Amino acid sequence: MKNGLALFLGVFATLALSWAGLLLTAHRQLGSLSQFKDPVDDVLHPQPLSGLADQGRLVYQDLGCVTCHTQQVRQEGSGGDLARKWGERGSYARDYIRDTTVFIGQSRIGPDLRNVGARTYADADFFYSILYAPQSKAPGTNMPAHTFLFDVHPVAGRQPSAHALTLPSKFAPGAGLEVVPTRRAEALVAYLLGLKDTYDYPIERSRNTPAEKPKEGGH
Amino acid sequence: MTSPDHSDRTEQMEIDTSAKWPVLFFFGSALLWLLLGGALQLIAALKLHLPGFLSTCEWSTYGRVAPAAQNALVYGWGMNAAFGFGLWLMARLSATTLRHGGWLFVALKFWNIGVTLGVLGILGGYSTSFELLEMPRFVTLILLASYALIGAWSVTTFSIRNTENVFASQWYLFGAAFWFPWLYALAQVMLLKAPVRGALQPVVNAWYVHGLYGLWFMPVALAAAYYFLPKILGKPIVNYYLAPLAFWWLVVTTAFAGGSRLIGAPVPVWIPTLGAVGNYMLVVPIVIIALNLFGTVSGRYRALGGSLTLRFILVSMVGFVLASVLNLALSMRGFVQIVQFTLFTELRDWLIFYACFSTAMFGAAYFILPRLTEREWRSPLLVKAHIGATVLGGLLLTAGLAYAGWHQGHLLNNSAVEFVDVTKAMLPWFAFRTAGLVLLFTGHVAFFINFVFLACPINSKNTAVAVFRDPPNMSLGPQPPVGHSLKGVGP
Numbered sequence: 031m032k033n034g035l036a037l038f039l040g041v042f043a044t045l046a047l048s049w050a051g052l053l054l055t056a057h058r059q060l061g062s063l064s065q066f067k068d069p070v071d072d073v074l075h076p077q078p079l080s081g082l083a084d085q086g087r088l089v090y091q092d093l094g095c096v097t098c099h100t101q102q103v104r105q106e107g108s109g110g111d112l113a114r115k116w117g118e119r120g121s122y123a124r125d126y127i128r129d130t131t132v133f134i135g136q137s138r139i140g141p142d143l144r145n146v147g148a149r150t151y152a153d154a155d156f157f158y159s160i161l162y163a164p165q166s167k168a169p170g171t172n173m174p175a176h177t178f179l180f181d182v183h184p185v186a187g188r189q190p191s192a193h194a195l196t197l198p199s200k201f202a203p204g205a206g207l208e209v210v211p212t213r214r215a216e217a218l219v220a221y222l223l224g225l226k227d228t229y230d231y232p233i234e235r236s237r238n239t240p241a242e243k244p245k246e247g248g249h
Numbered sequence: 250m251t252s253p254d255h256s257d258r259t260e261q262m263e264i265d266t267s268a269k270w271p272v273l274f275f276f277g278s279a280l281l282w283l284l285l286g287g288a289l290q291l292i293a294a295l296k297l298h299l300p301g302f303l304s305t306c307e308w309s310t311y312g313r314v315a316p317a318a319q320n321a322l323v324y325g326w327g328m329n330a331a332f333g334f335g336l337w338l339m340a341r342l343s344a345t346t347l348r349h350g351g352w353l354f355v356a357l358k359f360w361n362i363g364v365t366l367g368v369l370g371i372l373g374g375y376s377t378s379f380e381l382l383e384m385p386r387f388v389t390l391i392l393l394a395s396y397a398l399i400g401a402w403s404v405t406t407f408s409i410r411n412t413e414n415v416f417a418s419q420w421y422l423f424g425a426a427f428w429f430p431w432l433y434a435l436a437q438v439m440l441l442k443a444p445v446r447g448a449l450q451p452v453v454n455a456w457y458v459h460g461l462y463g464l465w466f467m468p469v470a471l472a473a474a475y476y477f478l479p480k481i482l483g484k485p486i487v488n489y490y491l492a493p494l495a496f497w498w499l500v501v502t503t504a505f506a507g508g509s510r511l512i513g514a515p516v517p518v519w520i521p522t523l524g525a526v527g528n529y530m531l532v533v534p535i536v537i538i539a540l541n542l543f544g545t546v547s548g549r550y551r552a553l554g555g556s557l558t559l560r561f562i563l564v565s566m567v568g569f570v571l572a573s574v575l576n577l578a579l580s581m582r583g584f585v586q587i588v589q590f591t592l593f594t595e596l597r598d599w600l601i602f603y604a605c606f607s608t609a610m611f612g613a614a615y616f617i618l619p620r621l622t623e624r625e626w627r628s629p630l631l632v633k634a635h636i637g638a639t640v641l642g643g644l645l646l647t648a649g650l651a652y653a654g655w656h657q658g659h660l661l662n663n664s665a666v667e668f669v670d671v672t673k674a675m676l677p678w679f680a681f682r683t684a685g686l687v688l689l690f691t692g693h694v695a696f697f698i699n700f701v702f703l704a705c706p707i708n709s710k711n712t713a714v715a716v717f718r719d720p721p722n723m724s725l726g727p728q729p730p731v732g733h734s735l736k737g738v739g740p
Contacts, residue, residue, distance in 0.1 A: 035410055035425075037415070040497065041424045045431050045464075048456070048504035050645055052523065053435075056452050059517055060293035077625040091588060094312025094383075098588055104513040109586045114665035125590035133378055134451045138661060139297065141668045163544035164300070170669045172297055172676065181490050182290040 065126050066231050075229045076128045079221070084130070087222025091213050093132055095174070098237070100135035101225070102143040106183045115149075116142040117227060122234040140173060148226035157219040158211055163201035181213035182207055259558040267346035268337045269338035269621045271353040273704055275333030276614055279362050280697050282325025287690045289318035289368075294686050297679035314381045323381060323461075324364045324392070326600065330610040332357075332399050335422050335616055339477055342419050343410030347402070356398035359693065363391035374663075379440050379454050381461060389437050393430060400426045417475040417492045421468035425498060428464040432457055448516050452508065459507035462601045464500060465534040466670030467572075470565055471538065477562050477616060478545045482552055488537075495537035502527045503533070509576075512585045523581035535573045542566050560636060561612030564643065568604025569645065575600060586660060592678070593654025598605045602737060604643050605690075610638065611696065618703055622698050627702035631695040633652045638692025653678035 064241050065074040079087065090096070104111045105120030112120070121144055126132050146152055154221070162180050164173040181240040182203045193216075203209060211219070293315040295302050314411075340347045367384030370376070375385035384392075402446040403426045407419060436457035439445050446455060479486050486492065508516075509524030546563065553559050575597050578584050590593065615632075619625060626632055653675065660671040 032395060034415075037420060037423055038427070041427050041500075044424070044500050044504050045428055045460075047501070048460075048507075050518070052456055052505060052508060053439065053449075055522060056449055056517065061446060063447060066542065069648075086461060091378040092313075092376055093310060094316055094371075094376055094378065096378045097312045097315045102513075102515055104586075108513045108582075109589065110664050112664075114668070115664075123448035125516050126450075126515065129447060130444070131378060132447060132450040134448075134595055136380065136510070136590060139672075148468050170673050172300045172672050172679070174296060174300045176310065177305055178307040178310075182658035201315050 031180070060123055063124050066126070066233065068229070073232065076125055076126050077141040079224050082217050082220040083224040086128070086174070086217035086219065087131065087226075089132065089179075089223055091219040093218075095143075096133040098135075098137055098139035098173075099133075099141065099143045099152060100138055101132075101142065103142060103144050103227075106135065112140075117145040118148075119227070119230055119235075121227060122231060124231060124234055132217070140171075143222065143225055144226055146225050147223040148228050150225065154219050154223065157222050158195050158215065159197060159201075161215060162195060162209060163197060166198055166201040176215075181210045181212055181214055181216065182208070184208075206210045261341065261646060264340050264344070265337075265621055267348070267350060268340050271347065271357070271439070272333045272337045272617065272621060274354065275329050276618065277700070278357065278703060279326050279329035279333065279610075280693075280700055282321055282329060282364070283303070283693050284690075285319050286321030286325055287313055287686070288695055289321055289685055291683065291690060293318050294679070294683040298676045298683065307374070313372050313374070313376065313438055315375060317368050318378075319381065320371060320383055321364070321368050322603070323359075323602065324367065324384075327466060327606065328360070328364075328377050329357075330607075331425075331466070332360075332616075334473065334610055334613045334617070335403055335426070335469060336406070337621075338418055338472060338613075339406045339422055342412070342416050342476070343406050344381055344407060344412045345409050347406060353402060356395040356402075359391055359395035360399070363395060365390050366391070377441060379436075379450070380485070381458050382436060382440060386437075386441050389433075390440070393434060393437075396430055396433075402421055417486070417489070417496065418472035420493070420496050421472040421475070424496075425468040425472075428460065428468075428500075432464065433459040448514075451511060451514060452516055452520060454509040454721045455524075456507035458598075459510060462506065462598060463503035463506065466602055466606040469498070469603070470569065470606045473609040473613050474542050474562050474566055474569075477558050477612060478542060481556050481559050481616075482545060484545065484549075486541050487547075488540055491537045491542055492556050495534040495541070499531065499534035499538070506531065506576075506580075509580045512580075512582060513589060522594050524580050525582075528577055528580040531573065532577065534569070539566075539570055557632060557636065558612040558616040561608050561615065561639075564640060565609035565612065568600055568606075568608060568643070572597065572600035572605050587658040588654050589658070589687045591654040591657040591661065592650045592675075592682070593658065596650040596654060599650070600647065604647065606642070608639060611635070614696075614700075618700070622703055624703055626699050628699055631699045634695040635692045635699070638688050638695070642685050642688035642692065645688065646682065649678065649681050649685060653681070 065076065067074050101121075103117035103119070103121045106112055109118075125144075126134075156167060158180075160168065160173070161176045163175055164171050169185065184206055185208050186206055191208060191210045194210050203211065292309065293311060296304070296314070298312045300311075304311075307313075336347060336353070338500040364384075367388040370385035370388065371383050377385065403422065407423055421590075436453055439453045440450060440457075440647075444450065475486065475492070506524045506527030507519040508522075509528050510521075511524070512521040514521070543566065546566075548560075553563065578596070579588070581598055607721060615626075657671065657675055660666050660674055
C-alpha cells in the first residue's frame, strides 16, 4: 500500500458502501411508511400529536429526558418489557412516523415512556407531581426534581390558580404558597399524555410476530 | 532513508520544531477539556445517586449535564488530542515538516469555540437529543470548517511525504481523516438538516456513533500502537505482512456494524442482523492486530519499566481487546436482551473511548511532549499518580460496570421487581461508578499539572532532553530488512 490514490479510493469506498448499504437501503424500505387507515372506523393511525404536545416534545428534547428514558418496547420474547406492562405490544417502526424527532434512547436509568400516557395511573396531576417532586409519586427514585418547570408564588392577595398542584404537605413549598405549572410544564405533560401506541396495526402484527406458530420457525 | 544517523536525527528535530506549537496547543486544549468534561461527568455521576445535588437549576439537570459532559470529552478532549497526535505522527512518518502551522491555530481556535458553544448550547437547552450529535445545529458548520483545515493539513502532509513506504499508522490516520468529516456531515444532514422519517433516525444515529468510535477513535489509537511499539522496542512489528489485510477487513466491517446497536429496536430486523454479522467478522482482523501488537511486545515486557509510553500503549491494547470482545458479546441476541439499556452498554463505548483511545493518547503525550519542549516531566510522582489512577480506575470501572450492568439487566427483565427497587439496588453501583471516575479524574489532574510545568516558560530549570532514555537502536538509522519491501518500523 504505497499508492495514496488507491488508499483514498478504498477509504472512500468503505464509507460509501456502508452508507448506501445500510442507510439508503433502510431508507428505501422505511422512508415511505405511511399512516394506516383502520378498515372499520376509517381513522388514520398513528394520529399526529396535538400542537401543545408537539411543543412538549421540544421540552422533552431540551431537558434531555432521553438520557435516562427509552421510548421503545421490545417485542415478545425479548426482555421483560411486555411483562412490565410498558406496552400492550412491542413497538413497530410505523409507530414512529408521527415523531419529528425520535427518542428511542439507549439507557433505562428510568422506566420506558413509550406508552406512559396509556398507563392506568397516568393523568396530568400524576405527571405534574412527579416532575415537581418525584419522591411524592415514586419514593426512592433517583429522578431529579424539575422544580424549574413550575412557578411558586404566594396565594395571598390573589385568586388561587385553578391549575395549582395538590401536593402532600411534605413536598409542598410551605403554607400560603402554591405551585403552578408553567407553559413548558403543560406542554411536556401534554406530550407525555400523548405517548401511547394503543392501536395494533393488523398488517404489522402479522409481520412482527412470525416464527411462533410453526414450531421449527426458520425458513 | 539511508541517510546516516545524525542527519536522520536532525530531520526528526526539524519536524518536531515545525510541529511544536500547534501540537502543544492541541494537547493543551485537549487537557483543559479533559478536566472540564471530567468535572461535568462527575457532577452527572453524583446526581445518579444523589438526585437532589444541583437539581434546582435547569442548566444543571441530569439530562443536560450528562450529554454535555460526553460531548466535552469526545469533541473537546478526544478530538483535540487526536488532532495533535495525528498531525505530529503524520509529519514524522511522512518525513516532512508540518508547514504553515499558523493556519492550524486558526482551526484550533475555531474548533474550540465550536465545542464551547456546543457544550453551552446543550446546557442551555438547545440540545438535539441525538447521541453525540446533541450540539445545536449552528455549531456544525464551525466544527466542520475548522476540521476541514486540520484534515487538509494531515492529508497534505501525507501527500508530500518523502518516504517510499507507507506505514500502517499512516493508513489508519489517513482513513480516519476522511471518515470523520463524512460521517459527521452525513449524519448532520440526515438527522438535522433534512431529517429522515421515524425509525430511520435511530439507524442514522447508530451508524454515526459506531463510526465515530470505530472509524475515528479506534484507528487513531491503533496508529499510536503500531507506531510506538516498534519505535520504542527497536524491533519491527511481528507478522507485519498481515497488517494491510487487518486494516481493510477492520474498517469495511466496522462501517457496516453500526446496526448492532439496534438489537430489539423497532427497525427492520436485517439492520441489527447485518450489524451483528459485521461484528462477528471483526474477529479476524482483531486477532491479526492483537498478534501484530502483542507479538511485538512479547518477550520484551522488561522494556515496560523503562518507558511510560509503552505502559500506556499496553493498557490501550488491553482496552482494544476488551472493547472488541464486548462488541462481539453485544451482538449476541440472548446476551443483549439482558444487558441492553444498562450500565453495560455504557461500558462498551467507555472501553473504546477511554480504555483504548484515551490511554493511547496519554502514552503518545508522554513520548511527544518532552521531545517537542526538550524538557523533562517535572514530577515523577505525578506521573506515577497518573498511570496508577488510570490503571486502577480503569480496572475498577470495567469490572464494576460489567457486573452492575449484568445485575441491572436481570432486575429490569424480572417484572416481579418494582422499577423503583431496581433503582434502589443500583444506587451503590452508581456511587461506585462515581468513585471510579473520581480516581480517573485525579490522574488527569496530576497529568495536567505536569503538563503545565512542561509547557509553560515559567519553569526554566530543566532543559535536558526527554527523561525517557532512548532505547538502543531506536530506528534512527536504516532498518534491518524484514524479508519484504514493507518495513515494520516507521521512520
